Amino acid sequence: MTGMADRLTIGELLTLRIVTPHELQAVIDSFLANPQPGWWEITDGISIDILTAVNAHPHVRAWMSQAGATLAAHELAIRTVILSAKPV
Secondary structure: OHHHHHHOOHHHHHHOOOOOHHHHHHHHHHHHHOOOOOOEEEEOOEEEOHHHHHHOOHHHHHHHHOOOOOHHHHHHHHHHHHHHOOOO
């Protein structure tokens, strides 16, 4: 699995059903409830550092820091970052 995870994004793993929509939503909800640095496990053996991924995307970082941004906007930003990330 490590070789596959090194090449594919979370979005691609979702398409292949290696990551489930429920697992993806659970990590998004957990991160939004307590956005801490470090590795977040999506499923067994598949983790990403969400905060580092957010900081690597200037547009998402700006979107997250907008005054008055809704929870839905934050969720969409985090989902976008996670789906485009390549896990470890």
